[in-house]
Amino acid sequence: MKVVNEKPPIWASVKELFDFDEKTTVFTYGDTIYNPAGVHISDDVIAHEMVHYRQQSALNIWGHFGPVRWWKRFLYEPEFRMEQELEAYKAQYQYVRTRGINREALNKFLVGLAYKLSGNMYGNVIGFNEALRRIKKI
16 A cells, blocks of 8 residues: 555545544545645554555455445445444554553553544444444454
């Protein structure tokens, strides 16, 4: 995947529909991670975004249109959005979990992920406790 310090093609729609931090949020569109603020992207976030790349690729028709189809569903289907993000947050958690981080730090990381998944950024599609339980579940 390549990383570009630009706004993604779906910027206007995402900005209209969701409350997100423009200084830290990155977006995957096809094989590109869009990093509008040019922030450092950690390896666990790369693992998260790789899941979105695979998800988008799975919706390709004749090798095309996967990102367009994925983003349309992501923007307008809350259940789809939750499922896609849950899979990505689980991968992000597993990435960190396998790096030998101590239990307390791992729990703090998990709480942060659950807070993001259950928050305004994704339209409050899942409660915090449910997000916590489902991200942790292997």
